[in-house]
Amino acid sequence: MSRSRHHRRRRPLALLALFLAALIALLGPAPGSVADQDWWNPVNRPSPDSGVNVAGEPFKGTDAKGEVRGFVDAHNHLMSNEAFGGRLICGKPFSELGVADALKDCPEHYPDGTLAVFDFITKGGDGKHDPNGWPTFKDWPAHDSLTHQQNYYAWVERAWRGGQRVLVNDLVTNGVICSVYFFKDRGCDEMTSIRLQAQKTYEMQDYIDKMYGGPGKGWFRIVTDSAQAREVVEQGKLAVVLGVETSEPFGCKMILDVAQCSRADIDRGLDELHRLGVRSMFLCHKFDNALCGVRFDSGALGTAINVGQFLSTGTFWKTEQCAGPQQDNPIGLAAAPNAVKELPAGVAVPSYNSGARCNSRGLTELGEYAVRGMMQRKMMLEIDHMSVKAAGRSLDILESQDYPGVLSSHSWMDLAWSERVYKLGGFIAQYMNGAEGYSAEAKRTDALREKYDVGYGYGTDMNGVGGWPGPRGADTPNPVRYPFTSTDGGSVIDRQTTGQRTWDLNTDGAAHNGMVPDWIEDIRIVGGQGVVDDMFRGAESYLKTWGRSEAHRAGVNLASGRPASASTTQWWNPFTSYASGRSVDGDRSTRWASEWSDDQWLRIDLGSAQRVGKVTLDWERAYGRAYRIEVSDDGSTWRTAWSTTTGDGGLDTVTFPGTTARYVRVHGVVRGTGWGYSLHEVGVYSA
Numbered sequence: 307m308s309r310s311r312h313h314r315r316r317r318p319l320a321l322l323a324l325f326l327a328a329l330i331a332l333l334g335p336a337p338g339s340v341a342d343q344d345w346w347n348p349v350n351r352p353s354p355d356s357g358v359n360v361a362g363e364p365f366k367g368t369d370a371k372g373e374v375r376g377f378v379d380a381h382n383h384l385m386s387n388e389a390f391g392g393r394l395i396c397g398k399p400f401s402e403l404g405v406a407d408a409l410k411d412c413p414e415h416y417p418d419g420t421l422a423v424f425d426f427i428t429k430g431g432d433g434k435h436d437p438n439g440w441p442t443f444k445d446w447p448a449h450d451s452l453t454h455q456q457n458y459y460a461w462v463e464r465a466w467r468g469g470q471r472v473l474v475n476d477l478v479t480n481g482v483i484c485s486v487y488f489f490k491d492r493g494c495d496e497m498t499s500i501r502l503q504a505q506k507t508y509e510m511q512d513y514i515d516k517m518y519g520g521p522g523k524g525w526f527r528i529v530t531d532s533a534q535a536r537e538v539v540e541q542g543k544l545a546v547v548l549g550v551e552t553s554e555p556f557g558c559k560m561i562l563d564v565a566q567c568s569r570a571d572i573d574r575g576l577d578e579l580h581r582l583g584v585r586s587m588f589l590c591h592k593f594d595n596a597l598c599g600v601r602f603d604s605g606a607l608g609t610a611i612n613v614g615q616f617l618s619t620g621t622f623w624k625t626e627q628c629a630g631p632q633q634d635n636p637i638g639l640a641a642a643p644n645a646v647k648e649l650p651a652g653v654a655v656p657s658y659n660s661g662a663r664c665n666s667r668g669l670t671e672l673g674e675y676a677v678r679g680m681m682q683r684k685m686m687l688e689i690d691h692m693s694v695k696a697a698g699r700s701l702d703i704l705e706s707q708d709y710p711g712v713l714s715s716h717s718w719m720d721l722a723w724s725e726r727v728y729k730l731g732g733f734i735a736q737y738m739n740g741a742e743g744y745s746a747e748a749k750r751t752d753a754l755r756e757k758y759d760v761g762y763g764y765g766t767d768m769n770g771v772g773g774w775p776g777p778r779g780a781d782t783p784n785p786v787r788y789p790f791t792s793t794d795g796g797s798v799i800d801r802q803t804t805g806q807r808t809w810d811l812n813t814d815g816a817a818h819n820g821m822v823p824d825w826i827e828d829i830r831i832v833g834g835q836g837v838v839d840d841m842f843r844g845a846e847s848y849l850k851t852w853g854r855s856e857a858h859r860a861g862v863n864l865a866s867g868r869p870a871s872a873s874t875t876q877w878w879n880p881f882t883s884y885a886s887g888r889s890v891d892g893d894r895s896t897r898w899a900s901e902w903s904d905d906q907w908l909r910i911d912l913g914s915a916q917r918v919g920k921v922t923l924d925w926e927r928a929y930g931r932a933y934r935i936e937v938s939d940d941g942s943t944w945r946t947a948w949s950t951t952t953g954d955g956g957l958d959t960v961t962f963p964g965t966t967a968r969y970v971r972v973h974g975v976v977r978g979t980g981w982g983y984s985l986h987e988v989g990v991y992s993a
Contacts, residue, residue, distance in 0.1 A: 346467070346525065346542070348517035354441075355405050356460035356804035360467035360823070362797035364525075366542035374539040375794065376471025377826065378844035380715035380735035381765030382819070383551075384457045384510065385503035389479035391490025394424055395769050397439060397455025399462070400513045409458060409804075411437035411446075414489050423488055427610075427644055428452040428771060441805030449774040449815035456768040459514060459526070461820030464802060466525055466544040468823025469793050471845040472535065473544055474715065476551040477503040477584070478770065480592060481559075482618040486648055496552050497575070504548060504582045511546070530583045532853035539845055547852075549688065550579060550587035553618070558596040558672065562620045565596035569675050576679050585852070586686040586713055589676055590696070593618045597676050598696035599667025601634045601718055608638015610645035612655055617648060622656050628664040629954065632694040632720040636663065668695030674894075677703050684856045686711035689727075690718030701726050702957035706922040706989065711855030716765030717747075724751060728758040733851040735763030735844070738816065740775040741825065745833025748840065760850075761843025768819045775825060776815040785812045790827050793842050799823050864918070865890045865970070865990040869911045874901040876982060889985045897926050900974070900982035907973045908983075910990060915939065918947070919964035922957065922989035923972065928981035929955035930974045937967035944971060953978060964993060 346364050368374055387395040393412050401408035414421040419435040426433030429452065435445040439454075446454035462473070477500045484494035492499075507528060514524035525543045529535040535545040553559075556575030558567040579587065590598040593615045602623060603611045616622050623637060637658050646655065669677070669692075677700055680687055687704070689697045689712060697719060704712055710731030717737040719727070727734055736747055748762060755762060766774070778785070788810070789800040802809050802820045809817050811824035830838045872886035876899040884899035886908055900906040912918075921935050934949040948962040955978055970990050974983040 348514075348524075349519055350517050352404050352517075354805075356458060356820075357802065358460055358464045358467060358820075359800045359802050360464055360792075360797050361800075362792070364467055364542040365469075365794045365796050367540055373843070373846040374471065374536055374849065375842060376539060376845040377469050377793075377822075377841055378472040378474075378735065378763040378848045379465070379470055379766050379822070380472075380474050380713065380733070380763040380844075380848065381549075381767050381770070382457065382473055382475055383478050383767070383769040384462070384475045385506045386478050386769040387455060388503050388506055389484075389499050391484040391487055391494060392492045393489040394453065394483070394487060395455065396453055397458070399455065399457045400459045400510050402513070405458070405460075405805075406440045409439035409443075409455060411439060411454070412489065421489075422453065425451070425453045441807075443805060443807035447818040449776050449817050452771045452773065456818040458804075458818070458820075459510060460804070461802075461818045462544075463525065464820035465822040467792075467797060468799055468826065469797075469842065470822060471539045471544060472547065472848055474547045474549050474586065475507055476549040476588075476770075477507075478551045478591075479503075480553045480614075482553070482593065482614045486614075486617065496554050497557065500550060500552060500579075501582065504584070507546070507548065528583060530585065532849050532856055535849055535852070539849075545845075547586065548582065548584045550584050551591050551688070551691075552588070553591045553593045554595050555587065555589065555597070558676075560594065560596045560619050565670070565672055567596055567672065569672065572672065572676050572679055576676070576683055576685070580683050580685065584685070586688055586711075587680070588688040588691055589673055591691045594621075594623070594665070594667050595619075596670060597673035598669045598700075599665040599693035601691055601693050601697075602637045602665065604636050604638050606638065606640040606642040608635075609640055609642040609655055610638070612638060613642065613645040613648060616653070616655075624666040625658050625662040626664055626666040627662050628694060630694075630698075632698065632722055633663040634665050634694050634720075664695060665693035666695070668693060669699040671894075674699070674703065681707060681709050681711070681858075681860075684711070684858065686713050686852060686855055688713050688715055690714050690716055692719075694720055697723065699956060701730075702959070704730055705959045706924075706957055707858075707860055709855070709858055710851055711858070713851070715763070716767055721751075724754055728754055728760060731851055731854045733760070733763065733848050735765045737772070738764050738766045738774055738825070741778070741828040741832040745829055745837050748833065748837045752836075752840070755840060761845070761847040762837075762840040763844040763848060764841065766816075766819060766822065774816040775828075777811065777813050778828070780813050782812060784831050786810075786824055786827050786831065792823065793826065793830075793838055799827070861920070861991040861993070863989045863991065864912050864916050865910045865988055866892055868913060870898070871909050871911075872898060872900060873905075873907045874903075874982075875899070876901055876984075884984075889988045892987070894924065894986045897984050897986045899926070899928065899984040902977075902980070902982045904974065904976055906983050907971050908985065908988065909941070909969060909971045910988065911941070912968050912970065912990065915966050915968050916990075917964050917992045918967050918970060918990060919962060919993040920989075920991040921948075921960045921970065921972075922987070922991075923960070924957050924986040924988075925955045926984035926986055927955070927979065928984040929953060929978040930972075930976070930983055931978040932974075932976035933983075934973045934975065935960055935962070936971040936973050937965055938969040938971065939967060941969045944973075951976070
């Protein structure tokens with residue numbers, strides 16, 4: 307009952323209790339109440355240091371549906387200053403010597419940026435800038451400065467205080483960029499760099515813990531499973547997930563189309579990464595490697611990366627006409643003279659047919675082995691940067707096993723495949739575009755998220771050499787007005803100040819990671835509360851994808867090793883068998899092949915009546931354009947469970963209402979090629 311409606315005389319005991327409570331409050335806090343009240347404020351922050359400029363207790367717990375709340379940055383690079391030879395990204399996210407040591411420029415940038423070669427390449431102009439960081443920060447960090455530290459720990463802290471609850475730290479490097487860059491203070495081996503960045507992330511956790519009184523007390527918590535992540539988020543802290551984004555994982559580069567790694571290298575590499583705490587990764591990035599082809603870059607950057615591709619592999623990108631509606635990015639054709647001069651005499655970047663928009667390199671046999679290896683280790687596969695051909699095959703493999711662990715973390719996947727990702731149970735985040743662009747794309751895909759009941763993420767790609775939202779201008783009619791309230795309503799966020807510099811999103815754009823809350827407020831103003839509400843469910847959706855991946859159990863293949871027969875079997879090589887049993891032997895290097903005519907079938911005896919609801923078909927190049935999946939109780943009378951007239955080969959996953967049958971038959975009606983029908987493996991599953 308509202309106190310405004312009735313004013314009753316309090317009992318003497320109640321008055322005494324109120325008096326005692328007030329007296330206790332005046333004399334001092336009850337045991338433990340200080341820690342409860344300001345657990346988010348460090349007891350030993352370095353001085354001087356950056357401001358955070360957020361007031362109020364970070365929210366804890368779950369919502370009414372039992373879901374964690376908060377934003378997810380699905381793609382960040384906290385430690386890329388340790389990559390590329392150690393001098394491409396200037397400044398550090400933390401330093402035991404303090405902010406002045408952490409936020410200082412690379413030595414060759416002094417006194418005026420004349421030798422800031424990478425700054426010149428990425429930003430244009432002459433590369434000159436004021437190199438001084440702390441305390442003035444005249445020229446950096448900035449939304450268009452790609453070579454300076456954007457992830458200082460206090461800026462990451464501000465993003466957390468503003469509502470972010472999951473951060474994926476992608477350990478990143480590129481051996482070729484390292485080798486050709488003029489300045490470096492270490493070697494260029496990619497796996498050595500990945501190990502160092504993982505170590506530094508753990509050191510950053512220790513650094514923050516010390517501010518809060520010891521191990522485990524800080525807000526920055528590295529997590530290695532989804533349950534641990536949920537506990538961290540429910541405590542109101544930031545769950546940090548380790549990922550990998552590198553061009554030659556496990557040494558899997560190629561030279562003149564020859565792989566420089568083996569299955570054993572992949573197994574050792576995946577095991578090592580898993581021990582380091584890595585739970586998601588890209589199999590290729592920027593350059594084609596022994597695992598997969600990449601999605602092209604455009605413009606002058608694309609030309610420069612194509613040069614790097616040649617320097618790394620001995621071959622330039624190769625293109626072909628796309629097999630379906632999905633396309634890779636337009637290949638870079640613009641001039642990049644600084645990169646081209648690195649090519650050997652007489653070698654030039656090729657020209658490309660504008661009608662051939664797809665990388666001819668897809669997912670290799672070693673790449674398929676790596677995908678399946680990640681599934682076995684319950685890791686999540688990042689498909690951004692994969693060519694259409696590679697991403698399509700990867701999704702085929704994941705769908706064949708109903709494996710949900712697939713991520714698109716920063717808008718590099720062909721967006722026509724968003725529903726395939728969501729249907730699997732995967733997670734999608736958009737690159738940190740400007741508020742207008744981000745909101746428009748979020749609204750375009752809103753119906754899909756509604757259909758699959760998922761939230762939305764963002765990938766800031768900070769320290770990732772990508773560029774970030776610029777200012778909308780001081781005179782914009784709908785600016786961010788400071789101070790503003792956080793999405794949960796519990797914190798007040800003012801302009802961010804470090805040293806003598808104060809940043810304002812309206813006039814400075816997203817200069818560093820600490821501006822993420824300001825950017826989200828800009829999205830609320832421009833795109834509406836609905837967009838932000840979807841983002842606020844991002845942490846829950848990411849953790850659901852991760853949890854489902856951990857809980858996944860491979861279905862039992864009822865066809866494995868069972869008796870098989872066929873209408874015909876091809877015979878043309880006395881040393882190789884294409885017998886029907888080769889399609890159920892668990893070996894993708896073998897296959898059944900029919901004679902070269904349309905009406906052919908392959909029959910599998912499951913041994914007894916089984917519930918059947920899914921069939922997987924791993925076609926060789928000779929595939930079925932039109933075919934049926936038929937089932938039978940006695941091997942004589944057949945009923946059609948599923949059929950198609952638009953088969954396109956590859957790895958098909960066919961699902962249909964569960965039915966009981968002892969026999970399953972793949973019945974080819976029309977061939978897709980001039981050959982017969984050929985299957986590496988057939989899988990039959992209950993569901």
